[in-house]
Amino acid sequence: MGNNFWSTWSPSQRIFSLIWPATILYLIMKLLIEKMWGKNRGAVERFQTRREALFDDFKSRSAPASLVNNPRIVKGNETAEQIETTFNEILKLDLIALKSALQTDKYNAYTVLCAFVWRAIDVNSEINCITEVIREAFNTAEALDDNYAQTGEKGQLFGLPFSVKSNFYMENYDVTVGLAKLLEQPKTTTCPMVQFLSDQGAVPFCLTNVPQGLLSYVSSNPIYGTTKNPWDFSRTPGGSSGGEAALLAAGGAAFGIGSDLAGSLRIPAAFCGLVTLKPTQDRLCVTDTHGGLPGRGRLGLSFGFYTRSVKEQEFLLGLIVGRSEYLELCPMSSPAKLEKHIEKDQKLVIGWFVDDGFNPVVPSNRRAVEETVKSLQAKGHQVVELKLADVSEEFPPFAVADMLFRNVMPDNGAYMSEMYAGEQYDEHMKLFIRLVCLKQNFLVSFLLRYGVMPFAKLALSKRLACIGSAYNSDLAACRQNQENTDSYKLQWIRYWKSKKIDALICPSFITPAQPFEYPAQLSNGAFITGLFNMLDVPAGVVPVSPVNQKDVDQLIDGFSTEGDLLLKKQREAARGTTGLPNAVQVVTLPNCEEMCLRVMRLVEESAEGVQRLQWRVGASAAPIDVENTPAGVVSSLEHFERVNLLH
C-alpha cells in the first residue's frame, strides 16, 4: 500500500511536494537570520542615514563652487575653476613637498583639507574605502590656521590630512570593525598614535574600512560594504588596513596609518603599490585600538604608516618612534629613537628566499624577489640564499605554519565565534566565519581533525589540512605551542647570524591583488607575512616592477599546483593581474628598523617601472582596450591614470 501511495502521484505533484518543504525551510531560515540581526538593524539604519548625511555635508563643503570667495581658500578664490586648479596642484604633491608647502605658507591647513576631502569623496564613491568622515575636521583645520595666525607656530605635520583605520579609537566615534552589535557605542578615548599626529598639526578627516572582525584580508563587512582596489575594481585592496591603503593609493589622503597582526599593513601595501614598515612590536607600541584577534598568542601586534615612498616612511617613523611627546601618551613604547645612519657606501649582505617551504608564490611575486636580488648584487652587495627548512631541524616549515595558526587562535576560535554571534556574515567572509563557528562544536571539531583533515591532506590540499588541523587541545598544548614559538625565534636568530646577513628579501605575499572571493579561501597566504609577526621582527614592503604579461602566462607552466586545491585557487586568483602592483618584503632582526629602512631605500632605487595612480582630471584622453582588459581594470582606468614614478 505504501508503494502504491507514492506511485499514484503525477510527476508534477511529486515535484511540488519537494518544492514545498524546501520553500518553508528557506523562509524559516531567512526569518531566523532577520530576527537575529533585527535588534541591530535599527542601529545600522540610523548609522547609514547619518553616514550619508555627513558625506553629503563634506562633499558640499569641499566643492569648489561653494568655496568661491571663501577667504580661507588661498591662491585665489574668485572662481570655482581657480579653486579647482589649486586643489589639483595640491593633490599632485607628494608628502614631503606638501609638508614643505604648508610649512612655507604656500598653502594653509583649510585649503589643503578641502582639496583632500574633495578628492576623497569622489574616490570613495567609486571604491568605498571610507566608513565615515570625522565631523570635526574642518573646525580642526580652521583652528590650526587661526592658531598659526596668532602664535606663528606650526607643528611638524601642520595641515596634513590623514585617514584613520577604523579600528583605532577616536573619542566620540564607534569602533565596530564591521560588527553591528558594536554600533552606537562611541569611544571615550583617542588612540595615542592619532593623538600624537594631531598634536603635531596633522588633520584626521576620515575613518577607513576593514574586514568584518579584522579576520581576513578582504576589507568587507555588512555595515560599510566592500572596498575595491583602485587598480582593479574587481579585486580587494587587501586587509585589514585595506580601506586605508586604497584611499592613499587613490590619492585621497596625504598618508595613512594601520595595524599589522598577521600582515594587515603589508598585504594592502603589496596589493595597492604602497610602502609600509611593520616595526618590532614594542618599538612603536600603540594602545586604544580594537586588536581583532582577542587573546592572540605569540604574535607581535605592530603599528605603522602607509606612504608612497621610503623617504616619506622614514620621515613619519622618525617623527614618532622614541619621541618623548609620544612616550608621554604611550609609556609602553620603546624610548629608543630611530637612528639616522651615516655610512652610505658600505656593502651589505642580503639574504633572500622565494620559497618559504609552506606555500609557493606565483611567478610575478617570485620574479619581484629575483630581480631585486639580482639588481642589488649588480651594485656590489653580497647575496645569500636562505632555505627556511634549514632554520630548524626541530621545526620544518609546515610545523612552523601550524605554530603560527595556533598562535592566531589559541582558543581554536571560541572567543572569535562569539564575536560573530547574532551578526549577518559578510558575503566574502562567510565561508571562513562559518568554519570557525562550526569548529566550536566538539563533535564537529573531532570529525574535522580525525576524519576530514587526514582525507584533505591526501586528496585535496596539505596546506588546507595544516590550517584545519591547527588545534590547541588544552591549556598545556597552548603553553607548549608558546614555548615552541620562543624556541623557533631563537633558532631563527641563530640561523640569521650564522649566515651573517644584514637584511632579508622575500616575497611580499603569495599573489598580487585577489578578487574578493579568494581571501576567505586562501588563509594559507597569511604565513609569509604572519611568520614575521610571530618572530616579532621589522618587516617592510616596497613596490617593485609591476606584474607583466609573462608573469601571468607563466601561471600555467611556471607554477606547479602539486594537485593542491589551494594552489589551484591561488593560480586562479592571480589570473588577469597584468599591470597590477608588485612588491617585495624586507626583513631584519628585532629592533633593527633602521637597517630595514636602509635596505628598503636600496630596493626602491633599484626598482623599475613602478607606477602610481592619479585621479583623472577633465575628459579622458587615452582610449581603453576594452576587449583585452579585465573589466575591473577598465573601471579603474575610467577614473585613474597610471603614472610612472620619478626617483
Added chain:
Amino acid sequence: MGNIHQKTAPELQEQDDFETFRRLISSEQLLGDSRVLGKCATELELDDFLRAVVDLDLQSLIDKLQAKDGLNAYTVLCAYARRMLDCQTRLDCVAGVVMEAFQTAQDTDTLWYNSEEKPPLYGIPFSIKCDGESGLANSPITTHLRNLGAIPFVTTSISKTPHPRNPWALDCSPGGLCGGEAALVADGGAPFGFAPDLDAGSLRIASAFCGLVTLKPTRDRFHVSGSNSYGFYTKNVQDQVFLLKLFIGSAGYRGLEPMSSPAPLMDLKLENKLKIGWFEDDGFNAPVPSNRRAVVDTIGLLEKQGYEVVKFEMEDIFPPFQVAQMFFKTQRPVDSNFIPNLYKSNSQCLGRFGKFLNFPKLVARISKRAAVISQSSNMKEMCKNLEDIESYKLKFIEYWKSLGVDVLICPAFCIPAVPEKYLPELVNTRLSTGLFNMLDFPAGIVPAGHVTADDVANLEDEKIFPIDDALLRKQRDACVNSEAMPNSVQIVGLPNEEETVLEVMKIVENLHGPMSNPKGF
C-alpha cells in the same frame, strides 16, 4: 642499612667537585701559588688577606681589579671560592661549581692583567643560573658577562630540589625559585647575582627576603629569551645601576639578544622634585604589619625631605579581587600544578580544605582569597583574560597620570622571610609582586630596615592586622618569629622609566642607611 640514603651519581659527582674546589683553595695550595697576590707568608695572613678581598663592596673590588698592579682575577676567585664554600656549608644555596673557573681566571689574567684597558668586569666572579634538565646554560646573559671579563665559578638552580637557607635566619627561606642566588649574594659568597623574575615576581621576593637590591626592568628593555624579565642582585643601588648600564642598550648584549631594546640607560636630569605615589595595601591581600610599616615609614621620611606624596587608591582603578582573578588566571599555564601542590602541604588546616576543592562555594566560605586562586579556567577564558589585562593596564596608567606621580612605592611583599614550609601555602601573597609582571612595569626592591618586636606584637592585634580569612591566619602564623629579618619596599615606575625608578631607589636607600650584613662572619 636500608635507612641509609643512597646518593645518586650526579650528587656524588657534585660532592667530588666541591672537594676538588676545596683542595684547590686550601692554604697549603695557595701559599705556594705565585698567581695569588698579597705576598702572604702564613696561613693567618692569607686568611686575613682573602677575607679583606671579599669584604670589599663591588665598586671597590672593581677599582682594585682595574688598577695597575692591583688585584688579579685568580686571587679574587680564590677569595670568593673560599667564602662560597663557607656559605654552602651553612646555607646549601649552590647547586654546583664550575670546574673550569680557575683555568678561566688564569687565562683572563694572562690576557688582561698587564693591559692598560681592561674589560669592565675583569676578574669578577659570578654564579650561573642553570636549569637542572639542560645543564649549564650558555645564555646570552652569561656570555655577555664573560665577554665583559667576569668569571663564572658556581651554579645556582632554578628548578632543582635543594632547599637553600636564608643567611639571616637559617630556618627561613631565602625566597622561592631564585632563593639560592639571593642567599649566596646576601651572605657575601658572590659579588652580585642575577635571576629571572618569573611571572609572580620571584626575583623581587628573594631580594626582599634576603635584604638585597634588585630591579625587574620592562620586559624588552632588558630582554632575555625564554624568560619574562631578568634582574641583578646587588648590595646597593649604585651597583645595580652599574650592572644594568652594561646590559641595557649595550651593543654587545644586543648582538647576543636582538629583542633587547636599543635604548641605553640614561642618566636622569631632574628638573623638579619627584612626586611619589604610594599604597600600603593592594586591596586583595593585606601585608603584615612589618611590611606595611616599611612603606609608611619610607613615605614619612620622604615627606620630611620635601617630596610631594600622593595616596594611591587601588580600589579606584578596578576592584582588587577582580585584578587578583586576572593575575592568578595568568599563572595557570605556567604552573598548572601549583594548586594541587597547595593542598598537598603538610598543613593540618588547609589539608582538610583541600578535599573540598571541588566545591567552590565551600572554598569561598573558608577563604575568599583561596577561591580566587583556585578558580578554574579554560582557553576561551584565557583569551578573554588577556584582553581584560590590557584594558586594566590602560586604566592603571590613566589613573597614574591623573595623579601626576612619577613613581609608586608599595609593599615589597606581604610577608618578610618565613620558614620554608609556609611559602607554598601562601600563594595569595604573590599578587603584590606579580601585579607588576602582569602590567610589565619596572619594579625595584630596596631594603628598608628590619622587622621589629613591635611589628611581631602587632600581628596579634586584629585592629592592626585583621584576620578575615584562613590564609591570612596562616600568614600571621608564618611571621611570628620574623623579628630582625630584612624589611623592604617596592618602587615601581611606568614602562621604560627604569631611570626614574633607580633614582628613587637611591633616595630611599640613603634615607634608610646601608643594610647590615647577616651575622656569621
